[in-house]
Amino acid sequence: MRTIAIMNRVLKELIRDKRTLALMFVAPILIMLLMSVIFNTNSTTDVNVGTVAVTQKLNQEMGDIKHVAVKTYDTKAAAKRALQDEKIDAIIKKTGNTYDLTYANTDSSKTTAVKMAFKNAVTATSVDQLKSALKKSTTGMAKLQAQLMVMQKQQAASTPAATGNAAAAKQAAAAKAKSTTTATKSTSQQAPKITNHYVYGDKNTGYFAKMLPILMGFFVFFFVFLISGMALLKERTTGTLDRLLATPVKRSSIVFGYMLSYGILAVIQTVLIVLITVWLLGMEVVGNMASVVVINLILALVALAFGILLSTFANSEFQMMQFIPLVVIPQIFFSGIIPLDSMADWVKDISYIIPLKYSGDAVSDVIMRGTSIFDEGGNILVLLVFLVVLTFLNIIGLKRYRKV
Amino acid sequence: MAQAMIDLAHLAKKFGDQTVLKDINLTVNAGEIVGLIGPSGAGKSTVIKVALGMEVANGGSAKVFDTVMPDRELLGRIGYMAQTDALYDDLSGEENLKFFGLMKGIAKANMAAEIAHAAGVVDLTADLKKRVAGYSGGMKRRLSLAIALLGNPELLILDEPTVGIDPALRRQIWAELGKIRDEGRAILITTHVMDEAELTDRVALLLGGKVMAFDKPAVLKQQYGVNTIEDVFLKAEGVEQ
Secondary structure (H helix, E strand, O other): OHHHHHHHHHHHHHOOOOHHHHHHHHHHHHHHHHHHHHHHOOOOOEEEEEEEOHHHHHHHHHHHHEEEEEEEEHHHHHHHHHOOOOOOOOOEEEEEEEEEEEEOOOOHHHHHHHHHHHHHHHHHHHHHHHHHHHHHHHHHHHHHHHHHHHHHHHHHHHOOOHHHHHHHHHHHHHHHHHHHHHHHHHHHHOOOOOOOOOOOOOOOOHHHHHHHHOOOHHHHHHHHHHHHHHHHHHHHHHHHHHHHHHHOOOOOHHHHHHHHHHHHHHHHHHHHHHHHHHHHOOOOOOHHHHHHHHHHHHHHHHHHHHHHOOOOOOOOHHHHHHHHHHOOOOOOHOOOOOOHHHOOHHHHHHHHHHHHHHHHHHHHHHHHHOOOOOHHHHHHHHHHHHHHHHHHHHHHHHHHOOOO | OOOEEEEEEEEEEEEEOOEEEEEEEEEEEEEEEEEOOOOOOOOOOEEEEEHHHOOOOOOOEEOOOOOEEEOOOOHEEEEEEEEOOOOOOOOOOOHHHHHHHHHOOHHHHHHHHHHHHHHHHHOOOOHOOOOOHHHHHHHHHHHHHHHHOOOOOOEEEOOOOOOOOOOOHHHHHHHHHHHHHHHHOOEEEEEOOOHHHOOOOOOEEEEEEEEEEEHHHHHHHHHOOOOOHHHHHHHHHHHHH
């Protein structure tokens, strides 16, 4: 009863605070749109390569690679000047049989792209060389075979000695084997046809697709954390919390009232974000969308409990903001946006206390693999443990302001 | 002797190393207005917080309605007005009253009548639909008082209720407080305005964490040999120093 009244009041206050409401709903959409534009166009890197004294063949091969432009320079000095002027991103110089590669290296993705392109071009040219060599050897082989045939015929004509016959048979077998290998080789010279199959998404699926499920959770966490923390802080500083606690209301009713109101808000926010990402950004949701909403709702409640708890350690709105770099930002690093596999073990262990990691894992599974929410029991259980513990701490924590 | 609504005996309270209250003896009886005066930082608000059960005393006993505080259920029978206005700015006056009415446990059927009565006392009936953010300082104070009056509580605890209120309205409020007293309810009030202290039935002078004097205003004036409560206050303070 009182819980519902508190919920109504918090919702009413929120609805009247138009700017905060806009922040909660418009800001995530805006950021997501921006990110999708930025990350998707950045997935291809255009590089300019300057070459000095490199074979025509290699130049051509490099130029044929997509997003690579080749400029030839006569001297290394000229190429270096171009590199200084940022006209090119790398120099390839051939001296004798060795290649010297110089990278501007101001953008590591460009350096990687050049390395890849160079490697591919070198492989392509050497494959061409191999091909022509192979052609030569095949014609040689044909000659050899003809000779063999002649030899065999000669041997067959002469009266066969037992030993001689055996040797001839051996030779014939060897020749046959060789001819079959050349046969297979000649078929393999035809370029193999490659068809790509994508389990999730299509060839345009980029890094953003991996970030999206986690980002979704992050926005829910960030805004609920901040706004609920601020709201309770305001109750405390304006004295309404004291006044509230001077009535027979239970401490738990206050906490649950806040949970209900922000829970409703988080559901709306999540639904909106999911719809935007599906319709506007064309995200593919393999699993059940309701599961996504449920998981984000639990995360929102964890964020709420977290926000309320930390607001008791802040004396002003500015001090509440100071928790953002301490509490919110580190969550991004361990949420799985940056692959955890590549981190050191002790760093990886930190991720176990990050709520966003669990929701990120669960939502990623649902969206990208179509996992059922019931198979995400582990992640959800951990989130619920967070929720119960934090809620309990909050109810206890309100004892600071009223002893019963 | 009338029934004691508040009974504080040998109350002591410390915050960390700082001793705020040393030995407080204070009773508020039914049908009585008790004034609590003292310089800033004397511990007036702490006395109130202990009486409400927001803080627990380190020594002595704090009883309200013969029950040892803190006790959550009892709070429904106490009307409390804090020093700060403590209102929700984004809600209208009426919504504030309704919310706190619900928190106090007033039945929905009586709510409208209760709100109308409390708003009438503080002369806010015309402004109930406006948002509190647009209220003047005095209006906020009055709304805050109206919230305390909701539900006809048997005991009113008012922390500086008349700060920023016009003289005419102040008189009106005191008339209402007098009516409440005559109904047999009790009021504990802290104030800085000394002529208001004259209007109370008994005055407790809080100084240095102790109740220096506690009696009828007239008796106190006689004791200290002065003409006003203000002089009593100044004299008592002088003795302390």
